[in-house]
Amino acid sequence: MTVLPGDPPVPITLRRSARARRFSLRVSRLDGRVTLSLPSWAREADALAFARDRENWIRTALEQMPQGRPVEIGARLPVEGREVVLAPGRGRAPRLAGVLLEVPGDPERAGARVAGFLKTLARDRLSRACDRHAAALGRGYSRLVLRDTRSRWGSCTVEGKLMFSWRLVMAPPEVLDYVAAHEVAHLVEMNHSPAFWAVVARLFPDHAAQRAWLRHRGHELHAIRFGD
Incomplete structure (x- = not known):
């Protein structure tokens, strides 16, 4: 340094x-x-x-770096590619209600509550996508792990453990689905050879637009600050 x-x-x-x-x-x-x-x-x-x-x-x-976007009541936030507005809510957990994401409890804890909501939603969406793609290949994976990674959106180990950034759930659904297909394809090919990309194409044809979205827009998801 x-x-x-x-x-x-x-x-x-x-x-x-x-x-x-x-x-x-x-x-x-x-x-x-x-x-x-x-x-x-x-x-x-x-x-x-x-x-x-x-x-x-x-x-x-x-x-020229994008400024950090704090998550607080009144702020806008992408959820599955759609902008919603954070609003005060009732109950025990955040809830989507049309264009609003209603967040109960202390407004000072809104960021942490929203992060927890997104992690739960991400696990549901990624589990469904990975199960579908793994079934299409006739393969199984050992477990699915969520992290807040900066260097990669997903990974797959030789033991079959799949890891994903939970921030993917803020991207459009087809982007999350592509990343799931990409990592599941590694259950067959642990490389990025032409054979690997052929498997990806079987699971998710025409994925160029999703790769481009992550390349050009992915940094926007990392700029969102949840205060956790």
């Missing part, structure tokens, strides 16, 4: 790679983390000089 001086100073993560032949900079659209990749033989002082030469580019990229 190094720091680019200025107002404000910018932390930069250094990542050495034996395969790197030159310096390269990346600003994550998910969390604004700045990463500088450098050859294993390069000096840290030279890496920092490289970052200083590109300071304007770094700061412009950070300024």
Whole structure:
């Protein structure tokens, strides 16, 4: 880790790679983390000089990051691809009522309550999708786990455990369905070979639009802050 001086100073993560032949900079659209990749033989002082030469580019990229969207009463939130408005509610749990997501209890706890609601909804939708796709392949999976991951939307282990980001339930349903199909396909092919993509195409034909949505819009889901 190094720091680019200025107002404000910018932390930069250094990542050495034996395969790197030159310096390269990346600003994550998910969390604004700045990463500088450098050859294993390069000096840290030279890496920092490289970052200083590109300071304007770094700061412009950070300024263009989507601002965090707090989850609070009155805010808008995507649920299964549809914008709803958070409103005060009654009872024990949040409830969808048309264009409203009614959230009971202390408004200060709205973010945590909504996150819990979305996790429950995500488990239901992903379980259904994975069961359907696994049945189509005649395969089974060992368990389904939800996490709040930043680097990937899903994964599959050699033991058949499927992991997904629960934030997928905020995306359009067909996007969630594609990610489920993608990970279930790994039960047959633990790689990204042409054979793997052929399995994905069997489960979810014409998935290019869903992949593009995640590439261009997925960072918007990570920008939502639930305060948990």
